[in-house]
Structure formats: structure tokens, C-alpha cells
Amino acid sequence: MCATCGCGVGQTLIGGHALRPSKKTGAAVRFRAHLPGDVHATHVHPPAIEQAATDMTQARMVRIERDILAKNNDYAEQNRRQLAGLGIFALNLVSSPGSGKTTLLVKTIAALDGALPLAVIEGDQQTENDAARIRAAGAPAIQINTGRGCHLDAQMVGQAMGKLGLQDDSLLLIENVGNLVCPASFDLGEAHKVVILSVTEGEDKPLKYPDMFLAADLMLLNKCDLLPYLEFNADLAIEYARRINPELHVIRISATSGEGMTEWLDWIRAGCRNAVDARIAEDLLE
Numbered sequence: 001m002c003a004t005c006g007c008g009v010g011q012t013l014i015g016g017h018a019l020r021p022s023k024k025t026g027a028a029v030r031f032r033a034h035l036p037g038d039v040h041a042t043h044v045h046p047p048a049i050e051q052a053a054t055d056m057t058q059a060r061m062v063r064i065e066r067d068i069l070a071k072n073n074d075y076a077e078q079n080r081r082q083l084a085g086l087g088i089f090a091l092n093l094v095s096s097p098g099s100g101k102t103t104l105l106v107k108t109i110a111a112l113d114g115a116l117p118l119a120v121i122e123g124d125q126q127t128e129n130d131a132a133r134i135r136a137a138g139a140p141a142i143q144i145n146t147g148r149g150c151h152l153d154a155q156m157v158g159q160a161m162g163k164l165g166l167q168d169d170s171l172l173l174i175e176n177v178g179n180l181v182c183p184a185s186f187d188l189g190e191a192h193k194v195v196i197l198s199v200t201e202g203e204d205k206p207l208k209y210p211d212m213f214l215a216a217d218l219m220l221l222n223k224c225d226l227l228p229y230l231e232f233n234a235d236l237a238i239e240y241a242r243r244i245n246p247e248l249h250v251i252r253i254s255a256t257s258g259e260g261m262t263e264w265l266d267w268i269r270a271g272c273r274n275a276v277d278a279r280i281a282e283d284l285l286e
């Protein structure tokens with residue numbers, strides 16, 4: 001469970017069975033004492049009290065999670081309205097750390113070569129490294145550091161959008177915190193989530209982290225230049241991803257060799273055109 005957003009509460013399974021508090025030590029109650037409002041950090045309770053405390057805490061955590069996601073959805077709708085009004089095509093790039101998000105962004109910026117106005121919002125727990133890499137590639141970028149947070153949320157992104165000063169009819173690329181779990185639940189107001197799976201991660205990641213592959217509309221299967229050196233079955237990885245999300249569009253790509261870049265750029269350009277057309281249609285109605 002994520003102690004920042006409360007996601008996954010009550011969903012932990014050990015050997016297929018729900019997590020139960022320890023009868024001897026009250027360890028589960030102690031664990032939950034790290035969460036806001038819990039005060040029984042050091043006591044050991046009889047099992048019945050322990051179970052009641054756990055049930056109450058779980059009910060509260062489910063409520064907190066629901067409230068957090070509802071509030072996030074309100075901010076995401078504000079972002080989406082603002083982006084639509086400006087004709088901006090926004091993408092939320094999600095993946096595990098190291099799949100190649102920043103490298104892909106740098107190569108995308110270089111390939112577009114100023115033909116499309118764009119800006120980047122970078123999310124990481126710590127450091128400005130990725131925003132610096134994007135700026136060095138020639139695009140405006142702002143870094144969000146989430147500290148202990150494991151995902152970007154729509155309020156953070158809305159504030160970053162304000163600071164970036166977005167251009168009309170442009171492209172907004174958001175690199176989320178490297179994490180295949182929590183960012184799946186948080187709408188940022190983007191047009192699409194783009195999940196990046198690299199061939200060094202194993203074919204079964206879509207089955208292990210289905211929420212992310214269900215939430216995404218496009219999967220970039222990155223680092224395909226490494227396929228000759230690995231025991232990675234790309235067809236099987238794609239089959240697993242489509243087992244979770246039959247509608248998922250997939251592009252095999254390599255940020256290093258440039259394979260698949262044309263298809264990726266065409267996909268971006270088509271999205272930008274649609275965003276501009278929708279903005280023009282909306283303006284005509286007003």
C-alpha cells in the first residue's frame with residue numbers, strides 16, 4: 001500500500017489471502033500507525049480489538065482514497081478544459097524508472113526540430129536532472145519533485161502548467177514519476193496515458209501491473225535495439241498487454257537507434273491536429 005495516496009488499502013494479498021493483523025505482535029496495527037491519524041504505534045492489542053481497529057482504519061483509508069481521487073478528478077477536469085481551450089495535445093508518460101522516458105522525450109524534441117511548439121513537465125521524487133536534460137534539448141521544462149510522493153497529481157500539473165506559460169495549439173509532454181502502480185489512478189487532464197515498457201523489464205509486466213496497461217491508450221515498447229542480446233519475446237509482451245487492454249495501440253521503438261520514431265511522431269502530429277481542430281470548432285460555437 002502507498003502511504004502517500006492510500007491506494008491499495010485492504011487489497012494486499014499474501015499467498016492469495018488478505019493481509020491479517022498479527023495475533024501475537026499487533027504488527028499490522030503498528031504498520032498502519034504510520035498513516036495519518038493513527039496513534040497506537042507501540043501498543044499490543046488483543047486480536048478482537050486489533051481487528052476492530054484494523055477494520056476502522058481500513059474504512060477510513062478507503063474514504064481517504066476516494067476523497068483524494070475525487071478531488072484529483074476535479075483538478076484534472078480543470079486542466080482538461082484549459083488544455084482544450086488552448087488547443088493543446090497533452091500526453092502523460094508513465095513507466096517504471098529507467099524505461100527510457102526522458103531519453104525518448106529528448107529524441108522526440110530533436111526529431112520535431114522546432115516544427116511543433118512544445119513544453120515538458122517532469123516528475124521525479126528528487127533532482128532537477130530530467131528538466132535539465134529537456135532544456136538542454138531545446139524545450140521549456142519545469143520539474144516537479146514529489147518528495148515521498150509516488151505519482152504526479154492534477155493539482156501539481158495545473159500549477160506547473162501555469163508556471164510554464166503554455167502556447168496555443170502546442171504539445172504538452174508530462175513525464176510522470178517512475179512507478180507502474182499509482183500513476184495509473186491519477187488523471188492529470190491528459191488526452192492519453194502513454195505507457196513505456198522497455199525490453200529489459202520482462203514480458204510479464206502487463207500481467208503484473210494491469211491497471212497501468214488498462215489506463216494507457218498507447219504502449220511504446222522501447223529499447224528494441226537490445227532485442228538481439230536478450231531473451232525477451234516482444235510478441236508475447238504485446239499479447240499480454242492486449243490481454244489486459246485489447247484496444248492498446250503499440251509501437252515498437254528504440255530511442256537509441258531511431259526505430260519506430262516515425263510512427264511515434266506521426267501519432268503525436270495526428271493528436272495535435274485533432275486538438276487544434278477541436279479548439280477551432282469550439283471557438284466557432286462561441
Ligand SMILES: Nc1nc2c(ncn2[C@@H]2O[C@H](COP(=O)(O)OP(=O)(O)O)[C@@H](O)[C@H]2O)c(=O)[nH]1
Pocket residue numbers: 095096097098099100101102103104178222223224225226253254255256257
Ligand atoms: N539501449 C537503449 N538504451 C536506452 C534506450 N532508451 C533509453 N535508454 C537508456 O536507459 C537508461 C534510462 O533512460 P532514461 O531516459 O533516464 O529513463 P527514465 O527513467 O524512464 O526517464 C539510460 O541509460 C538511457 O540511455 C533505448 O532505446 N535503447
Ligand SMILES: [Mg+2]
Pocket residue numbers: 101102103130175
Ligand atoms: Mg526520466
